[in-house]
Amino acid sequence: MSLQSRIANHGDNSSRLDDSHLVSGYRVKLLEEIDLAEMSTLSLHERRARLERVLGHIISREGPVLSTAERAQLVRRVVDEALGLGVLEPLLEDASITEIMVNGPEHVYVERSGRLERLHHVRFTSHEQLMQTIERIVSTVNRRVDESTPMVDARLKTGERVNVIIPPLSLTGPILTIRRFPRAYALHEMVALGSLDEHMVMLLSSLVRASFNIIVSGATGSGKTTLLNALSGLVPEHERIVTIEDSAELQLQQSHVITLESRPANVEGNGQITIRDLVRNSLRMRPDRIIVGEVRGGETLDMLQAMSTGHDGSLATVHANNVDDALTRLQTLASMSDVDIPFAALHDQINSAVDVLVQLTRFADGSRRISEIAVLDSHGRDEYRLVSLARFDAGPMGADGRVPGHFTHLPLPPRAAERLRMRGEAIPAAFGVAQYEEQLAIREAR
Numbered sequence: 001m002s003l004q005s006r007i008a009n010h011g012d013n014s015s016r017l018d019d020s021h022l023v024s025g026y027r028v029k030l031l032e033e034i035d036l037a038e039m040s041t042l043s044l045h046e047r048r049a050r051l052e053r054v055l056g057h058i059i060s061r062e063g064p065v066l067s068t069a070e071r072a073q074l075v076r077r078v079v080d081e082a083l084g085l086g087v088l089e090p091l092l093e094d095a096s097i098t099e100i101m102v103n104g105p106e107h108v109y110v111e112r113s114g115r116l117e118r119l120h121h122v123r124f125t126s127h128e129q130l131m132q133t134i135e136r137i138v139s140t141v142n143r144r145v146d147e148s149t150p151m152v153d154a155r156l157k158t159g160e161r162v163n164v165i166i167p168p169l170s171l172t173g174p175i176l177t178i179r180r181f182p183r184a185y186a187l188h189e190m191v192a193l194g195s196l197d198e199h200m201v202m203l204l205s206s207l208v209r210a211s212f213n214i215i216v217s218g219a220t221g222s223g224k225t226t227l228l229n230a231l232s233g234l235v236p237e238h239e240r241i242v243t244i245e246d247s248a249e250l251q252l253q254q255s256h257v258i259t260l261e262s263r264p265a266n267v268e269g270n271g272q273i274t275i276r277d278l279v280r281n282s283l284r285m286r287p288d289r290i291i292v293g294e295v296r297g298g299e300t301l302d303m304l305q306a307m308s309t310g311h312d313g314s315l316a317t318v319h320a321n322n323v324d325d326a327l328t329r330l331q332t333l334a335s336m337s338d339v340d341i342p343f344a345a346l347h348d349q350i351n352s353a354v355d356v357l358v359q360l361t362r363f364a365d366g367s368r369r370i371s372e373i374a375v376l377d378s379h380g381r382d383e384y385r386l387v388s389l390a391r392f393d394a395g396p397m398g399a400d401g402r403v404p405g406h407f408t409h410l411p412l413p414p415r416a417a418e419r420l421r422m423r424g425e426a427i428p429a430a431f432g433v434a435q436y437e438e439q440l441a442i443r444e445a446r
């Protein structure tokens, strides 16, 4: 007998009840009986255990007679709902899941170790139940989602980033995408994951300490924020750092850090503060370094100006597929500013602002690696000249589903090497300058 028909047999007018009424009825009773203030001091695991115990008492006291399996199912659903995000709660609890994707009530996917997986056993009972969960999420951050605002970005209190898009924009039903708050990795942990090697760690550490302006480039989800965080961790303790992001994900350990976060417009469409507003404001805050989570609009020009006028050692990320594209993209974004700047002047701006580009690539096996480190070695209005310092040469995917490959290292151009030396930084042996002229000749001959 199904849970629903069992309940229908139980009470006087309960034949009108369906599962979701039953679940929400018990949820209300459960919330009446627990001490919310005390609950907030417990971990998610403890909260679940507490709710299960209290609900068990309530069902024994006033509920229908249920089989062990039915009872367990009812308890699970009520507790999932009471905890806030219904069937998503256990997924949020699972640390191996980095992303949760809900495509309408019946299709739930997760990303684990860089790979997508469909979870056939997880589903919402209806379109309405999924919408309720979505509304619960966005209302906690004072946003709303409906036909007039069918697209919303929000962040859960626990840091997860949420995007919602609903019909009529989505023809696949309400879509919910939850990105877990990215775990911070130190560069040496990324070495263990195969994302770079020890020589590159030494090089990047020297470049950050010597205040090179660095742009991290990559596609969505390629690990830009994670690398930006690791690089930021190398900034010396005595410097004043201002970080600027759309949703604060960086987790800097230094003591002198100011964290700024942009703000979307409120429900009435007012009060928006953009990344650009924050970059401009940060210039009046005497920063030693400005770290911008991602440039994607006119703020790029302000960022480039800051980089070339005394805020050396600044860091930012940009969305691009390789280092050459990253430069073109920076140029396009900078030209989106309201200041009308001639093309050649933008070229000049980028040549003098950007010192190093670090490209991230997400490979077919889900791994994220630094696929190139390049120095921008051109001046003034010259054509961009990128000199590659490190590369990942990938081989074809093996039978084990892994993408093999190795890192190669190339010598630093003399100007960059000199700058490191002037800052008291050793040149890591793998990037020694001795063969530079020779390499240059080979490259130019090609």
Ligand SMILES: Nc1ncnc2c1ncn2[C@@H]1O[C@H](COP(=O)(O)OP(=O)(O)OP(=O)(O)O)[C@@H](O)[C@H]1O
Residues within 6 Å of the ligand: 098, 182, 183, 190, 193, 195, 218, 219, 220, 221, 222, 223, 224, 225, 226, 227, 367, 368, 369
């Ligand atoms: N080097 C790495 N090795 C393994 N996993 C990584 C690595 N870097 C990042 N990740 C994981 O990949 C996911 C995406 O990382 P991250 O948020 O840094 O990417 P992103 O490029 O900033 O994405 P977006 O474009 O959406 O801002 C996270 O789950 C993160 O933990």
Ligand SMILES: [Mg+2]
Residues within 6 Å of the ligand: 224, 225, 226, 294
């Ligand atoms: Mg990011």
